[in-house]
Amino acid sequence: MTPIERNFLDNPDKNRSGVSWAAIFAGAAGAAALSLILLILGVGLGFSAVSPWSNSGASAAAIGTSTIIWLAFTQIAASGVGGYLAGRLRVKWASMHTDEVYFRDTAHGFLAWAIASLITAGLLGSAIGSVISGGVSAGATVASTAVGAAGAAGVAGAAGVAGALPGGSDGSTAYIVDSMVRTNPASPDASSSAASTGTTSGAGAPANPAASDNAMKMEITRIFINGVRAKGLPPEDRQYLAQVIAKRTGLSPADADRRVADAYSRTQTAINNAELSAKQAADAARKTAAYTALWMFVALLCGAFVASLSATFGGKQRDHVVHHSTVTA
Incomplete structure (x- = not known):
């Protein structure tokens, strides 16, 4: 028998995968x-x-705290x-040094935690991805909101300009425009002034007053949108609106x-x-995403330590398990 074969028979654990x-x-x-x-139970x-x-x-606050505690648990x-x-199901190393056995057991627990974390991340990838993307998009939302509010789309989304359009929803800008063109009942010329804003069609027949009123409100809304975009109402637009309101x-x-x-x-x-x-709202979402990511890191770190x-x-x-065998005569 060669020395290599004798060493393998005397120390089989040293020549086996750890x-x-x-x-x-x-x-x-x-x-x-x-x-x-x-x-699933936590959800x-x-x-x-x-x-x-x-x-x-x-x-x-209670939901957030309980979520962190449950995630850690x-x-x-x-x-x-x-x-x-x-650790319990691994192969027994009878001839290994105690320190080596301790290291291998720790590595087995860490590897089991790592594979389990990858499996869980694969099953819950959409949820984890939404948390991370929420933190990334929160910062971009702050900048895009400031830029968008200066334009027509930003005004429509932020102040409800769409509500000022005929048939639109009841927004804050719609109320402001309506209050601006509101007639004064105490004025004796209110009815005649309001009627004079309509155009005529055909043989001197008055046009539809509702359509004319809606067209005027739409024009005022467009002027306001342009003023918001320009960071101020131009003098010629302000003078024109004053003439329209005075006539209306x-x-x-x-x-x-x-x-x-x-x-x-x-x-x-x-x-x-x-x-x-x-x-x-964007800053609150950013903080929530940051805190969630940090606590997830702490919970995963605790899991790695406990698994090892x-x-x-x-x-x-x-x-330390002792196997007893029964010998029958």
């Missing part, structure tokens, strides 16, 4: 399955605690079970000009408030 992949995959499968079950408990009614159900419990299985309502030119200035100021204030609200520690405990249990 990784028991069957035990690792078994522990990873157990950890991934338990993680999935606990996550169910979370939905049962949330209520759409005011002053009912758990608060947002899920990682610790699942990783502990998976690491213990990986019977007000004096000075009163009409003051009404136009007040309406534009309220429109600009509404847009600024909407832009500020959008920035605050549980694997060493399972390995010791495996090595």
Whole structure:
């Protein structure tokens, strides 16, 4: 017998692979399955605690705290079970040094946690991706909101300019435009002034007053949008609007000009408030995404530690098992 063959027979564990992949995959499968079950349970408990009614159900702070606690518990419990299985089911190394056995058990638990984490990430990839993309898009939302609010699309989204159009929804700008063209019932010339804004068609027949009124409101809305884009209402547009309002309502030119200035100021204030609200919402989403990512990192780190520690405990249990055999005569 050669020295190599004699060394192999005397120390079989030193010539065997230090990784028991069957035990690792078994522990990873157990950890991934338990993680999935606990996550589903957490989602169910979370939905049962949330209520759409005011002053009912758990608060947002309570939901956030409980989510963090449950995520940490899920990682610790699942990783502990998976690491213990990986350590307990691995091949016994009878002739290995204690330090080497301890290192291999720790590695088995860590590998089981790593594979289980990859499996869980694959199953829940869409949820994790939404958290990360939410943090990335939050910063871009802040800049795009400020730029978009200066244009027509931004004004329409932030201040509800679409509501000012005929048949549109009831937005803040629609109310401002309606209040600007509102006639004064106390004015004796209000009815005649309002009627004179309509055009005639055919043989002197008056045009549809509602269509003429809607067309005028649309024109005022477009002028306001252009003023918001230009960071100020041009003098010629302001003078034109004052003439239209004076003719429509019977007000004096000075009163009409003051009404136009007040309406534009309220429109600009509404847009600024909407832009500020959008920035605050984007900043809140950014903070939520950042905190979620950080706590997920902490929970996963705890899972890796618990899996490695549980694997060493399972390995010791495996090595200390004494098998009794019954000999029959």
